[in-house]
Structure formats: structure tokens, C-alpha cells
Amino acid sequence: MAQRERHYVGVKENLAYGLANAGQVFGYNLNSYFSLFFTKVFLIPQKAVSKMIFILGIWDTINDPLMGGIIDRTRTRYGKLRPYLLFIPLPLAIATVALWSGPLFMQDVESTTAKIVYMYVSYFIWEMLYTLGDVPFWGLSSAISPLPSDRTAAISSARMISTLIGGISTTLLVLMMDGSENHIIPISLPQVFFIISLMCAAMLLGLFSLAGIKCKERVVQTVKDPSILAGFKVLVKNKPLLMIVIGNVLSTVGALAGAFETYYYAEVVSLNSLKIVIAIPGAIFGFVTYLLIPKLKKKFDNRQIVFLNGITRAVVSVIVFLIGMNHYNDIKVVVPLLLIQNFIFSFFNTINMVIPTEMIGDTIDYMEWKTGERNEGVSFSVLTFVGKLTGSVSASLCTAILPIIGLTYQGSGVDRVTIKGDNTDLLIWAFFTVVPYVLGLVSLIPYFFYDLTGKKLKKIRDDMEVRRAENSKAVSGGGLDE
Amino acid sequence: MSKCPKCGKEIGLFYMKENCPHCNVNLLYYNLEERLKSDEEQANKEYDAVEKFIGLIKLSSISSPVLIIRLVLFFIPLGTMCLPMYGDLSLITTIKGLIAGELDAGGAMLELVSMVLVIILSLAVIIASLFSAGKNGFVRNMIFSAVNTVVFISLGIAAGNMAVGWYLTLAVLIVEFVFHIICKKSIDKKQNVD
Numbered sequence: 001m002a003q004r005e006r007h008y009v010g011v012k013e014n015l016a017y018g019l020a021n022a023g024q025v026f027g028y029n030l031n032s033y034f035s036l037f038f039t040k041v042f043l044i045p046q047k048a049v050s051k052m053i054f055i056l057g058i059w060d061t062i063n064d065p066l067m068g069g070i071i072d073r074t075r076t077r078y079g080k081l082r083p084y085l086l087f088i089p090l091p092l093a094i095a096t097v098a099l100w101s102g103p104l105f106m107q108d109v110e111s112t113t114a115k116i117v118y119m120y121v122s123y124f125i126w127e128m129l130y131t132l133g134d135v136p137f138w139g140l141s142s143a144i145s146p147l148p149s150d151r152t153a154a155i156s157s158a159r160m161i162s163t164l165i166g167g168i169s170t171t172l173l174v175l176m177m178d179g180s181e182n183h184i185i186p187i188s189l190p191q192v193f194f195i196i197s198l199m200c201a202a203m204l205l206g207l208f209s210l211a212g213i214k215c216k217e218r219v220v221q222t223v224k225d226p227s228i229l230a231g232f233k234v235l236v237k238n239k240p241l242l243m244i245v246i247g248n249v250l251s252t253v254g255a256l257a258g259a260f261e262t263y264y265y266a267e268v269v270s271l272n273s274l275k276i277v278i279a280i281p282g283a284i285f286g287f288v289t290y291l292l293i294p295k296l297k298k299k300f301d302n303r304q305i306v307f308l309n310g311i312t313r314a315v316v317s318v319i320v321f322l323i324g325m326n327h328y329n330d331i332k333v334v335v336p337l338l339l340i341q342n343f344i345f346s347f348f349n350t351i352n353m354v355i356p357t358e359m360i361g362d363t364i365d366y367m368e369w370k371t372g373e374r375n376e377g378v379s380f381s382v383l384t385f386v387g388k389l390t391g392s393v394s395a396s397l398c399t400a401i402l403p404i405i406g407l408t409y410q411g412s413g414v415d416r417v418t419i420k421g422d423n424t425d426l427l428i429w430a431f432f433t434v435v436p437y438v439l440g441l442v443s444l445i446p447y448f449f450y451d452l453t454g455k456k457l458k459k460i461r462d463d464m465e466v467r468r469a470e471n472s473k474a475v476s477g478g479g480l481d482e
Numbered sequence: 483m484s485k486c487p488k489c490g491k492e493i494g495l496f497y498m499k500e501n502c503p504h505c506n507v508n509l510l511y512y513n514l515e516e517r518l519k520s521d522e523e524q525a526n527k528e529y530d531a532v533e534k535f536i537g538l539i540k541l542s543s544i545s546s547p548v549l550i551i552r553l554v555l556f557f558i559p560l561g562t563m564c565l566p567m568y569g570d571l572s573l574i575t576t577i578k579g580l581i582a583g584e585l586d587a588g589g590a591m592l593e594l595v596s597m598v599l600v601i602i603l604s605l606a607v608i609i610a611s612l613f614s615a616g617k618n619g620f621v622r623n624m625i626f627s628a629v630n631t632v633v634f635i636s637l638g639i640a641a642g643n644m645a646v647g648w649y650l651t652l653a654v655l656i657v658e659f660v661f662h663i664i665c666k667k668s669i670d671k672k673q674n675v676d
Contacts, residue, residue: 475511
């Protein structure tokens with residue numbers, strides 16, 4: 001029988017970490033409806049929404065690393081990450097309700113300018129608080145234990161449970177939107193979003209706070225008072241992290257698929273709920289895939305897995321596009337086709353949710369190995385920033401592309417009319433299925449220069465194990481400050 | 483309120499500094515080695531219990547190619563039900579009709595119940611299959627699949643007007659029985675080897 005890997009983090013703590021992530025993404029998943037929410041429900045012009053998402057995306061380039069730097073400077077008796085996880089859930093819950101309740105709070109306001117101001121303010125505050133929770137959360141995946149096996153387990157738990165529970169919000173939203181629009185349930189779209197936002201707030205308070213309450217930091221921070229500037233300098237020296245960041249930035253086009261998915265179901269097949277049926281097999285298979293990750297990692301290193309992921313997606317997407325090219329609005333063809341695509345993608349989606357986060361953890365260890373300083377805050381702020389940037393840019397791009405491919409809306413409320421060009425449906429199909437994945441292949445280029453694999457990674461891990469054992473011994477008597 | 487692990491004096495919940503205000507010991511790292519050892523012991527206990535459970539699910543669902551094929555097979559009815567099941571009525575036209583309020587739910591009650599039950603019972607079959615390697619796993623799988631198939635056939639005959647999707651769904655449900663038998667052999671073989 002193979003010897004079991006060592007663990008400091010138990011199953012209960014992993015479960016708490018996973019549930020916390022579920023509570024966090026329950027609300028965050030609604031972001032794929034930002035564009036639709038602001039234009040269709042809040043009735044703000046498409047151009048203003050696109051501009052706001054773009055501007056605040058730029059703001060994130062300053063805000064996220066700054067927050068990361070502040071977090072890296074934090075030293076408390078609870079650790080450097082946990083204090084944020086303890087105190088952020090409450091204000092974040094309030095900000096979430098405020099963000100999605102604009103149309104309800106401002107239902108009597110006619111001024112578009114006032115609505116735009118509300119949109120900017122509520123989104124800005126929500127985004128800032130979300131960052132203050134998100135960066136420490138992912139930083140904790142690296143600080144929760146010095147052992148790689150614990151980190152993989154924590155990340156897998158977070159991704160797995162958040163996939164299971166986090167998706168409920170969008171499922172409920174879609175069902176309630178269909179119900180509201182077809183007068184099956186007697187509530188308006190603004191009320192639908194308000195109810196969902198209340199659920200998100202409850203999940204933030206009930207689950208997200210578990211990360212701060214139940215999880216521990218176990219990696220010794222050797223530098224007592226690092227400066228923010230020093231943190232950024234270290235970041236620039238971290239070549240493997242830079243390669244991941246560039247790869248993630250280049251993958252922005254890949255995120256277009258998610259944005260166009262919403263429009264495909266809403267405007268081409270006119271059935272939002274179909275998304276749920278399509279997602280069922282993939283969701284279940286994706287769950288099982290978590291069990292396969294350790295096996296996959298025995299055969300391939302993280303970099304090879306990234307390549308496998310990108311190339312397979314591109315190949316499958318081309319096949320799906322070609323088969324559905326003449327049948328994209330025929331659900332008899334599209335449903336089985338998308339079911340199969342979703343099934344295959346679910347395998348890679350799962351892997352994609354664990355491996356890149358683990359790779360960031362490796363780059364943090366690499367810098368500690370090289371310089372003696374750990375920068376979970378700055379490093380993970382880059383990851384979360386790039387995640388938001390790709391989300392914002394893709395949503396913004398999608399909103400900007402819609403009029404170009406001939407999809408516009410006229411009127412408002414029940415009088416709203418969708419106007420489409422001759423090839424609009426085909427183009428939405430292309431942007432949903434093939435374009436993002438083929439263009440997304442460019443994101444693989446930086447990984448040719450990522451070298452934290454094989455012997456080098458093993459040496460870093462071995463060296464760090466020795467150093468950490470020494471550090472633990474040194475601080476156990478009362479810490480570095482004794 | 484909590485206590486300093488070294489001097490034992492009380493420290494306020496909102497006292498945030500790293501060091502104890504009374505003895506100046508680093509509160510985060512004091513006795514770290516011992517705490518790591520104790521965490522490791524606790525983690526091992528928890529992993530022992532979970533590994534046993536996960537091992538059962540792995541052995542039951544993905545330990546051999548035939549089990550993986552069976553797992554895929556369980557989802558095929560979702561696809562076949564998108565083809566016409568009863569006349570022109572399929573899973574998709576049903577959902578679309580219900581949402582648009584164009585479908586007479588009362589008139590198509592048997593067809594609707596048949597489709598809903600296949601989905602619910604198939605889910606039960608999937609869940610049961612995850613424990614195939616457990617005690618009475620094979621019998622449980624056969625019973626769940628039998629109930630699913632019998633209910634599907636009965637409601638189909640009662641509703642009448644079955645179409646291509648219905649026959650294909652039935653074919654998949656029957657193939658599931660064959661796979662349960664093949665999978666049992668595969669699991670038995672694995673268990674004997676282990």
C-alpha cells in the first residue's frame with residue numbers, strides 16, 4: 001500500500017475552507033449577469049455600462065495589488081490573512097445587497113445620470129470589499145500549510161464545494177427570471193435580483209466567515225515588517241508568477257465564451273433555463289474529476305496540464321462550432337451537442353480551477369526560497385485582479401461587440417424589443433463556442449517560459465521543508481520577537 | 483476572551499497585536515512545533531475516515547474503464563429525451579411549452595410525469611451506483627434501475643404515442659442493467675486484487 005501523504009490540515013478544516021469559498025462565490029457568480037442586469041433591469045445605456053466596467057477594471061490594476069501589499073504588511077495574533085476573513089463578510093454582505101438592489105431602491109428615479117452614479121458607487125464599494133476578502137482567502141490556500149498536499153486539498157475542496165453550492169445562485173436567478181418574464185411568478189425583475197442578493201448576503205455571513213473562524217495559518221512569516229514597495233519589487237523579480245499573469249491576461253478572450261453564453265440562451269434559443277439542463281452532466285462529472293486530479297498530477301506536471309487543457313478545449317470547440325454551424329437555433333441538435341461539449345469541458349474546468357492556484361502557491365514558495373520573503377497578498381492579488389480584469393474586459397468586450405454583430409435593444413420594460421441582423425445568431429454561436437477558445441491558445445505562449453517544474457521544483461520544496469522545520473523550531477519558544 | 487498560551491493571562495478578543503501584552507510572547511507562533519504535531523495527528527484521524535469513504539466511491543465509479551462508461555451512460559437519457567418522446571413532445575419542447583404557458587399540463591400529465599420521474603429516478607440510480615462496491619451495492623443498483631425502467635415503461639404505455647426518443651431512452655435504461663452486471667465483475671475483480 002502506498003504511503004499516505006503528510007497532512008496538517010484536517011478534513012473538517014478543508015471542508016470549512018470549501019464552504020467559505022461557496023459562500024463567497026454564491027454572490028460573485030452573479031457577475032456574469034452584470035451587463036444584462038445594468039442594461040435590461042436597471043435600464044442604463046449599454047455604452048455607460050461598458051465604460052463603467054472598463055474604468056473600474058483599470059482601477060483594479062491599482063486597487064488589487066495595493067490591497068495585496070497592505071495585507072502582506074499585516075501582522076496580528078490571528079495571522080496576516082485571517083483578520084480580513086473575520087471582519088469583511090458583514091460589510092461585503094451589505095454592499096452586495098446594495099449593488100443588486102439599485103433598480104428597486106431607485107424605481108421612482110427617472111434620471112439616467114443618477115442611476116449611473118449609483119451604479120459606479122455601489123460597484124466600486126462592493127469591488128473594494130470583495131478584494132479585501134478574496135485576496136486573503138486565496139492567500140490562505142498557500143499559508144494554510146507548508147505542505148503541497150495540504151494546499152492541493154484545500155484548493156480542491158474550495159473549488160469543488162463552491163462549484164456545487166456556488167452555482168445555485170445563477171440557477172435560481174435564471175429560473176426566477178424566466179418565471180418573472182413569463183408571469184409565472186408575480187414578481188418583477190428588480191425584485192428577483194433583490195431576493196437573490198439577500199440570499200448572497202446570507203451566504204457571505206453564514207459560510208464565507210468560516211474561513212476566518214475555522215482555518216489556521218501555519219507558515220511562518222519570517223519578515224516582521226515588510227514594506228509595500230519591497231513587496232512589489234519582489235513581485236517583479238518573480239518570473240514564474242509574471243508568466244502566469246501574462247498567460248491569464250492573454251486568456252481574456254477565452255472568457256468571452258461565458259459572456260456570450262448568456263446571450264446565446266437568452267436571444268438565440270430564447271430559453272435561459274436550457275443552460276441548467278446543459279450544465280447537469282458536466283456539473284456531476286466535474287465533481288468526480290476532483291478525485292482524478294492526484295492521478296493526473298502523477299503523469300503530468302502543472303505546466304503540461306495547462307497545455308493539455310488549452311489545446312483540447314480549442315479542438316473540441318472547433319468541432320462543436322462546425323457541427324452546429326447550420327443548426328445553432330435548432331435545440332434538437334444543439335442540446336446533445338452542448339451536453340457533450342459541457343461534459344468534456346467540465347473535466348478541464350475542474351483542473352483549471354485547481355492547478356493555476358496551486359502554481360501561484362509554488363511561485364510564492366519560489367520567492368521565499370530565493371529572497372526569504374513570502375508575498376501571499378501581492379501574489380494572489382495579481383491572480384484575483386487578473387481574474388476580475390478578464391471578467392470585466394470580456395463583459396465589456398461582449399457589450400461592445402453586441403451592436404457590431406447586430407444585436408440591440410429598443411424600448412424598455414415590457415415594451416422592450418430585441419433587434420437582430422441577418423447573421424447575428426450565427427455570430428453569437430461563434431463567439432459562444434469557437435472564437436474564445438481558439439484565440440485563447442495565445443495564452444499558452446508564456447507557459448513555455450514557466451520553469452517551476454521537475455527537478456527545480458523538487459529542489460525548492462526540499463530546501464523549503466528543511467528551512468521551515470528550522471523556522472518552526474526557532475519560533476516555537478515564543479516567536480521571532482521573543 | 484482568550485488566554486495567552488504561555489503566561490495564561492486573559493487577552494481581549496479585539497486585541498490584535500502579535501505579542502502578548504503581559505509576557506510579550508509571539509501569540510501566533512508560540513509552541514508552533516507542538517501545535518503542528520497535534521494538527522497532524524488530528525488530520526490523520528480525519529483522513530483515515532474519509533479515505534475509507536472516498537475509496538468506496540472511487541472503486542464504485544471510476545476504478546475501471548467500464549465503470550466510467552457506465553457513469554457516462556447514466557446521462558445519455560438526458561440527451562435522448564430531447565428527441566421526440568411522445569408525438570412531438572420532448573424534454574425541451576415540454577420546458578419551453580411550460581415556460582411559455584403554451585403546454586396543456588393537464589392534458590399531457592402522464593407524459594410530464596414520465597419525463598420527470600426518469601430524471602429523478604436516474605439521479606437515484608447514479609447516487610446508488612456511487613456505492614456499488616458497498617454491501618448489497620449490486621442488488622441496490624439492480625432494484626433502482628428496475629424501478630426506473632418499470633415506471634418508465636408503465637407510464638409510456640399508459641400515455642401511448644411513444645416516439646423515437648422514448649424507445650432510445652428505454653434502450654439506454656436496459657443497457658444499464660447489462661452494465662451493472664459487467665461493473666459488478668469489474669469491482670469484484672478489483673476487490674480480490676486489493
